[in-house]
Amino acid sequence: MHxxxxxxxxxxxxxxxxxxxxxxLTDTAKSRADGPERGxxxxxxxxxxxxxxxxxxxxxxxxxxxxxxxxxxxVGKGTIFRRFGxxxxxxxxxxxxxxxxxxxxxxxxxxxLGPGAPPQERLDAFGAAxxxxxxxxxxxxxxxxxxxxxxxxxxxxLLDHTHVTNLLRAAGVTHHPHLLAMSLVxxxxxxxxxYQVRAQGVTFPELHDSWRFHIECLIRS
Amino acid sequence: MHxxxxxxxxxxxxxxxxxxxxxxLTDTAKSRADGPERGxxxxxxxxxxxxxxxxxxxxxxxxxxxxxxxxxxxVGKGTIFRRFGxxxxxxxxxxxxxxxxxxxxxxxxxxxLGPGAPPQERLDAFGAAxxxxxxxxxxxxxxxxxxxxxxxxxxxxLLDHTHVTNLLRAAGVTHHPHLLAMSLVxxxxxxxxxYQVRAQGVTFPELHDSWRFHIECLIRS
Numbered sequence: 419m420h421x422x423x424x425x426x427x428x429x430x431x432x433x434x435x436x437x438x439x440x441x442x443l444t445d446t447a448k449s450r451a452d453g454p455e456r457g458x459x460x461x462x463x464x465x466x467x468x469x470x471x472x473x474x475x476x477x478x479x480x481x482x483x484x485x486x487x488x489x490x491x492x493v494g495k496g497t498i499f500r501r502f503g504x505x506x507x508x509x510x511x512x513x514x515x516x517x518x519x520x521x522x523x524x525x526x527x528x529x530x531l532g533p534g535a536p537p538q539e540r541l542d543a544f545g546a547a548x549x550x551x552x553x554x555x556x557x558x559x560x561x562x563x564x565x566x567x568x569x570x571x572x573x574x575x576l577l578d579h580t581h582v583t584n585l586l587r588a589a590g591v592t593h594h595p596h597l598l599a600m601s602l603v604x605x606x607x608x609x610x611x612x613y614q615v616r617a618q619g620v621t622f623p624e625l626h627d628s629w630r631f632h633i634e635c636l637i638r639s
Numbered sequence: 640m641h642x643x644x645x646x647x648x649x650x651x652x653x654x655x656x657x658x659x660x661x662x663x664l665t666d667t668a669k670s671r672a673d674g675p676e677r678g679x680x681x682x683x684x685x686x687x688x689x690x691x692x693x694x695x696x697x698x699x700x701x702x703x704x705x706x707x708x709x710x711x712x713x714v715g716k717g718t719i720f721r722r723f724g725x726x727x728x729x730x731x732x733x734x735x736x737x738x739x740x741x742x743x744x745x746x747x748x749x750x751x752l753g754p755g756a757p758p759q760e761r762l763d764a765f766g767a768a769x770x771x772x773x774x775x776x777x778x779x780x781x782x783x784x785x786x787x788x789x790x791x792x793x794x795x796x797l798l799d800h801t802h803v804t805n806l807l808r809a810a811g812v813t814h815h816p817h818l819l820a821m822s823l824v825x826x827x828x829x830x831x832x833x834y835q836v837r838a839q840g841v842t843f844p845e846l847h848d849s850w851r852f853h854i855e856c857l858i859r860s
Contacts, residue, residue, distance in 0.1 A: 566787035566830040571838065597841065597849035604831055605822035609787040614821060617792065628818035632857075639856040 459501075466491045466498055470512055479509075479557045509562035510572070513555055517574055520551055524581060537589035538637050544581065545629035548606045549622050559608040569607065578603045589637045598636055605629070680722075687712045687719055691733055700730075700778045730783040731793070734776055738795055741772055745802060758810040759858050762803065766850035769799070769827045770843050780829040790828065799824045810858045819857055826850070 469490035473482050484505065488495045502508040510517075524544055529535035531543040552559060563569040582599040591598065604610070606629075614620040690711035694703050705726065709716045723729040731738075745765055750756035752764040773780060784790040803820040812819065825831070827850075835841040 560788065563787055566784055566790060566828070567781065567834075569787060570830045570834040593852045594845065594849040597835070597846065598853060600831065600835060601822060601826035601849075601853065604825045604828070607787070607825070609791045610821065610825055613788075613791040614818070620818065624815065625818065628815040628822075631814045631860075632819060632822065635856045635860040636853075639852075639859060 462491070462493055462497060463501055466493065466501065466508075467512060470508060474512075474558065479561045482508075482561075506562050506565065506568065509558050512558055513562065516551065516555055520547055521574070521577060523547065537585040538633060541582065541585045541589070541633045541637075542630050544578075544585070545606065545633070546626050548578070549611065549626055549629070552606070552608055552611050553622055556608060556612050560612055563608045566609075575603060575607075578606070586636065591636055591639075593639075602629075602632065602636075605632070683712070683714055683718060684722055687714065687722065687729075688733060691729060695733075695779065700782045703729075703782075727783050727786065727789065730779050733779055734783065737772065737776055741768055742795070742798060744768065758806040759854060762806045762810070762854045762858075763851050765799075765802065765806070766827065766854070767847050770832065770847055770850070773827070773829055773832050774843055777829060777833050781833055784829045787830075796824060796828075799827070807854075807857065812857055812860075814860075823850075823853065823857075826853070 466487065469487055470482055473486060473490065482505070484495045484498060487508075488498060491498075498508065502511055524531050524540075524547065526532055530539040531547055532540075535543070563572070569575065579596070579599050582602050583596045586595040586599055611625060614625065615622065687708065690708055691703055694707060694711065703726070705716045705719060708729075709719060712719075719729065723732055745752050745761075745768065747753055751760040752768055753761075756764070784793070790796065800817070800820050803823050804817045807816040807820055832846060835846065836843065
């Protein structure tokens with residue numbers, strides 16, 4: 419099922435008006451929705467993403483400048499900007515496959531992350547999955563979330579928010595579940611998680627343990 | 640009491656090693672700590688801040704470019720950068736007085752925000768005070784917090800975190816109070832609060848109500 423429809427289904431499920439930003443997917447997803455890419459455009463895209471991946475793997479995410487990327491992929495900088503909109507768009511495209519895997523896992527995969535388990539167990543599994551995602555892709559996610567004003571309304575963040583809101587409601591939380599969900603999802607943002615891990619010496623298992631306790635508190639009340 | 644000492648006192652209180660970033664105050668505060676400013680430097684600083692305030696009041700925070708500011712204040716751009724370090728440093732300096740008032744209020748002011756009230760009441764008052772701060776100074780705070788990687792470790796945010804951690808502990812929360820505090824404080828960040836208010840139609844009273852319920856849940860458990 420296409421991601422746009424998944425998000426729409428979620429919107430209908432929680433019986434709220436779709437937020438204008440909720441359907442603004444990454445540039446990659448948008449261009450896919452418009453129809454199949456032409457062969458040379460698809461090849462260029464693949465080459466740009468492969469070069470970006472290599473640059474980041476070898477020299478870190480700060481090494482990903484448009485100049486170096488254009489040189490490596492043998493295209494003009496204009497091509498990269500037309501294709502991905504911005505550096506952030508490119509970074510989100512790099513995470514696109516991993517992000518889609520995670521989204522499909524929590525929307526329609528096996529329990530406890532997917533449907534079939536009690537909502538509290540699904541919330542627990544969701545926190546664990548997002549933390550694991552950050553453990554694997556933290557640097558790229560951090561760079562993609564650098565601008566905090568766009569990060570709060572990025573499509574993956576809003577889908578997470580809808581998912582957590584739904585599960586809180588299903589677990590019987592009736593007092594502002596959408597606001598509590600916003601706070602819970604914010605606690606899984608890359609800048610916050612990686613600051614705690616890297617500057618404060620917090621471990622990923624501690625963050626998961628705290629997440630579990632946090633949702634227990636909200637559901638028990 | 641000077642803010643640096645206030646933060647140190649807090650550090651000792653929670654018996655943790657001071658974080659390197661915890662004592663990194665705004666440039667303004669740092670330069671003050673180094674000694675009194677020379678008369679002409681103080682006058683320049685005052686003029687720059689007054690012009691910045693006027694530009695923002697008249698045309699919004701996006702109108703605050705270094706070119707316009709230098710022209711208005713009759714100084715070179717270099718003077719502004721030497722004085723405030725960056726645009727973010729300048730924005731934080733603009734909030735400096737209001738920020739210090741709030742900090743002194745929750746550290747040593749009258750209850751329920753200051754000492755003397757039960758910790759749960761103080762946490763409630765703290766959330767209300769931060770939300771009121773954002774209602775008054777949201778646009779400047781939003782611009783100052785735009786870079787999410789520096790926002791998570793800005794001195795005011797870390798002082799908030801220490802304060803909330805202390806109050807959770809005082810209220811009997813023993814399970815990861817410092818991680819829960821990080822999540823609570825993140826829920827009061829300018830990008831998140833203003834996104835909810837402006838794009839999702841959430842009201843400040845609803846955010847305060849949710850904050851109150853949230854801390855009740857954590858303390859009751």
